Amino acid sequence: MASGNATETVLSVKGLSKTFVTKRGFPNPVTVTVRAVDDVSFAVRAGEAFGLVGESGCGKSTTGRALLRLIEPDRGAVTYRGQDVLAASGAELRALRRKLQIVFQDPYASLNPRRGIGETLAEPMRVHKMGDRAQIAERVKSLLAEVGLPPSAADKYPHEFSGGQRQRIGIARALSVDPELIVADEPVSALDVSIQAQVLLLLRDLQARRGLSYVFVAHDLGVVRFFCQSVAVMYLGRIVESGPVEEVFNQPAHPYTTVLRQASPVPDPRAKSIAVRIEGEVPSAANPPQGCHFHPRCPNAMPVCKTVYPAWTQLTPTRGVACHLHTPAGS
Amino acid sequence: MKPAEAIDDIADAPPEPRSALVRAFAVFNANKTSWVGVIVFGAIVAMAALAPLISPYDPIEQDIIARLQPPSAEHWFGTDMFGRDVLSRVIWGSQISLIVSIASIAVALLVGGTIGLVSGYIGGRTDLLIMQAMDVLLSFPSLIMGLIVVAMLGPDLINLIIAIALTAVAPFARIARAPTIVLKERAFVEAGRALGFSHIRIVLVHILPNLLAEVLVMGSLWMATAVRVEASLSFIGLGVRPPTPTWGGMINEGFENILDAPWLSIYPGLAILILVFALNMLGDGLRDATDPKLRGE
Numbered sequence: 001m002a003s004g005n006a007t008e009t010v011l012s013v014k015g016l017s018k019t020f021v022t023k024r025g026f027p028n029p030v031t032v033t034v035r036a037v038d039d040v041s042f043a044v045r046a047g048e049a050f051g052l053v054g055e056s057g058c059g060k061s062t063t064g065r066a067l068l069r070l071i072e073p074d075r076g077a078v079t080y081r082g083q084d085v086l087a088a089s090g091a092e093l094r095a096l097r098r099k100l101q102i103v104f105q106d107p108y109a110s111l112n113p114r115r116g117i118g119e120t121l122a123e124p125m126r127v128h129k130m131g132d133r134a135q136i137a138e139r140v141k142s143l144l145a146e147v148g149l150p151p152s153a154a155d156k157y158p159h160e161f162s163g164g165q166r167q168r169i170g171i172a173r174a175l176s177v178d179p180e181l182i183v184a185d186e187p188v189s190a191l192d193v194s195i196q197a198q199v200l201l202l203l204r205d206l207q208a209r210r211g212l213s214y215v216f217v218a219h220d221l222g223v224v225r226f227f228c229q230s231v232a233v234m235y236l237g238r239i240v241e242s243g244p245v246e247e248v249f250n251q252p253a254h255p256y257t258t259v260l261r262q263a264s265p266v267p268d269p270r271a272k273s274i275a276v277r278i279e280g281e282v283p284s285a286a287n288p289p290q291g292c293h294f295h296p297r298c299p300n301a302m303p304v305c306k307t308v309y310p311a312w313t314q315l316t317p318t319r320g321v322a323c324h325l326h327t328p329a330g331s
Numbered sequence: 332m333k334p335a336e337a338i339d340d341i342a343d344a345p346p347e348p349r350s351a352l353v354r355a356f357a358v359f360n361a362n363k364t365s366w367v368g369v370i371v372f373g374a375i376v377a378m379a380a381l382a383p384l385i386s387p388y389d390p391i392e393q394d395i396i397a398r399l400q401p402p403s404a405e406h407w408f409g410t411d412m413f414g415r416d417v418l419s420r421v422i423w424g425s426q427i428s429l430i431v432s433i434a435s436i437a438v439a440l441l442v443g444g445t446i447g448l449v450s451g452y453i454g455g456r457t458d459l460l461i462m463q464a465m466d467v468l469l470s471f472p473s474l475i476m477g478l479i480v481v482a483m484l485g486p487d488l489i490n491l492i493i494a495i496a497l498t499a500v501a502p503f504a505r506i507a508r509a510p511t512i513v514l515k516e517r518a519f520v521e522a523g524r525a526l527g528f529s530h531i532r533i534v535l536v537h538i539l540p541n542l543l544a545e546v547l548v549m550g551s552l553w554m555a556t557a558v559r560v561e562a563s564l565s566f567i568g569l570g571v572r573p574p575t576p577t578w579g580g581m582i583n584e585g586f587e588n589i590l591d592a593p594w595l596s597i598y599p600g601l602a603i604l605i606l607v608f609a610l611n612m613l614g615d616g617l618r619d620a621t622d623p624k625l626r627g628e
Contacts, residue, residue: 070521097527110518114540123536124526170522177526 010213011044011067011181016076018059018066034286036062037073038237044181044230049207049214051228051245053221053260055282059237060217061105064183067215068100069093080181098128101179105186107166111158117144117169118154124176143172147202164195168202175206181213188223200227221264225249230318233257236285236293243319253321255298292324300325355544355620365616371609379425388416390423390576399592409594411584417594420576421602427570427577428606431488432557435495440550442496443503448542450504451511452534462508469501473560481569488571491564495557506549510542544621552614555607562603578603 018037023029036059044050052060066073069085078085080100088096104110111120121140125131131139141151147168158166167187174182184203188196204227206212218224224231225245232242233256241254252258280297283289289296295305302324310324359365378385388406394414402409408417450461471479473495480494514520515538523533564570565579573580578599585595 065521068525070524094527097525100525102522102525104518104522106518110522112519112537112541115537123528127526127528127532173522173526 008046009043010046010081011215012077012079013043013063013067014041014077014079016040016063016066016073016078018062018071018073032286035237035288036285037066040076040234040237040239042232042239042242044213044215047207047211047213048230049204049216049228051216051218051224051231052234053218053224053231054234055260056219057282057285058234059285060219060234061185063234064102064185064215064217068102068183070102094128098177099180100183101174101177101181102183102185103167103170103174103187106190107163107170108158108190110170111166111173113158115157116154117156117158117161120169121154121172121176124173128177130177139176143175146175146206147172162195163191164199167191167195167199171199171202171206175210179212181215183215183217185217186219187216189218189220196223203227221249221261233260236283236288238293238322240294240323241321243316247319253315253319253326254294254323255300255325256294259297259299292322358622359616359620362616362619364612365619368609368612368614368616371605372613375425375606375609376429378422379429382423382426386416386419386422388419390415390419391574399588401592402594408598409592411581411592411595412588417581417598420581421578421598424576424578424581424599425602425606427488427565427575428558428561428603431491431495431561431571432554435492435557435561436499436550436554438492438496439499439503439553440546443500444507444546446500447504447507447509448511448534448539451508452515452530452538454512454515458508462504465501465504468497469505471498473498473556474563477560477564478567478569481564486564486569486572491561491570494564495560498560499553499557502553503546503549507542507546510545511538514538514541548614548617548621551610551617555610555614558603558606558610 016037017035017039020034020036022032022034024032038059040059040063042050042052052063054060062071065071066076067078067085073086076086080096083092083096085096085100111117115123118137118140121143122136125136125139130136140154144151144153149165149168149172153161153165153169158169161169167190171187187203188199191199200223203214207214214228216224216228218227228245230243231245231248232239233248233254234240235256241248241252241257243253248257249261252261283293283296289306291307292298292301292305292310295301298305304324308324310322310327312320312322313326314320315326392415394410397406397410397414398412400406400410400414406416406418408421410416411420446461446465450458468476476498477491477494480497481490484490484493515533520533520537523537528537561570561577562579562582565577566583568580568583570579571577573584581599582596585592585599589596
């Protein structure tokens, strides 16, 4: 899909962790520690859309924000084209900000209601000194055209646009600094289904045209299957399985992926749904179960799952899973 | 460069065609008392500005022979114990009321607003400490606070403004802080950080304009309080020094003759009442207009 070396890794995330600590209660406050992101590692190749899926609260959005340092992670390493993202500061960080951008979930909260669209799109280019007034004005027009909006949109305000149009503006703002990788945080989940397809096609079009890579955060497996080439499935702050989208969804290695896939509706009325029942609720991230976090709900749970968190097992060079069913020694 | 897919977000029509300003005006306009506030306040401002032209007599010049005259065709509001025309003094007195209330609220808005904005944006322990300091300020009633400051600095116009401003700093800090905390979590602020904007740019360009309306509305309501505090301080002799006419001071001067010459205190009292009412009506209208839950029909 992208030009150039498709196997080159652009973004590498290793052991990324983020813990939120809150004190609750009076007069004897109890410290609650939530491991939102726990030892997460993955790699995104050039021109690839890498999906992060999981239920709400599994830490997928926090992962996306932590690798952009919108939330400072506690531990781990993020490397973008050989550059240490977490150690960057000052001019170095500003330069990285141009390369790594984000598109948000809520198109209503993502635009400043008191700024015109033209201003919103021109401001990043002015801050990064990407040309004189006339050049920037010209670029605003071409950005609007690129996301499928008329040039007149520049003179309007956010409230004059629909959700789908606002999401296009949010995408144009991210594109304004010519990024190479975009973290798309549930970019279509707030939109009507009919609009979702349009926005996804736009993102895919940009991927091909600009050679963009994506970290695509979503909970909708159908959307991920359509949009992404690789995927990592997250459960309670950890990646439980990752690999090429087709392989992961067609032959899930982790029981959670199986359950997740079966919970996702298939657009075929004749398809018989074999409902594998998933037991219980998602446990609180503040107090995850001992051993494998998924074992209380897992249909294949074994005694070892209750005590030992399964080690990461590489099934093929591109596929890995954290499950005792696949641990070589079996233990 | 080929444009992306043609757009037909028809199913996805804009939800709110009216701009925020149009909606705000509709709400303001729906309640006619707001307009009474605007007109009366406008009239008092005009009266203060045109005082040299419209006041029938000099407000300071004494005429002992014509002292303590009741209201008549010659002196509509009567004369005081030095024979000064009460109407002229009420007209001139509006200047002090307006200058003190506008200046003190402007100072409080600027200082308190900045404190709230910065404190809310920084957050954490710093925010906690600043806000606790503001709570200490807030625990003093306006009048007591004004009393302490004027007693310490001495009564004159500037000190009066400082004293009243100080009593209103804490409320403005609180009013500016609350929306700052909400706004700094909004995605458009996060987008600014992702785009490498400086904190100063984010605060001034992306947060401030979104809370300005709320703070300005509060300013109009607090002006009424400032008028009251100024009058109270002048009444107890801690305001602008005589013979400069002030409404509070006039009530005080008329007090010893309240039974024989009630007009000395009644007219400046009415003037305070009318100005405070007008400011409250205006402020209420503005507050409703900026309340997103109300929509003008």
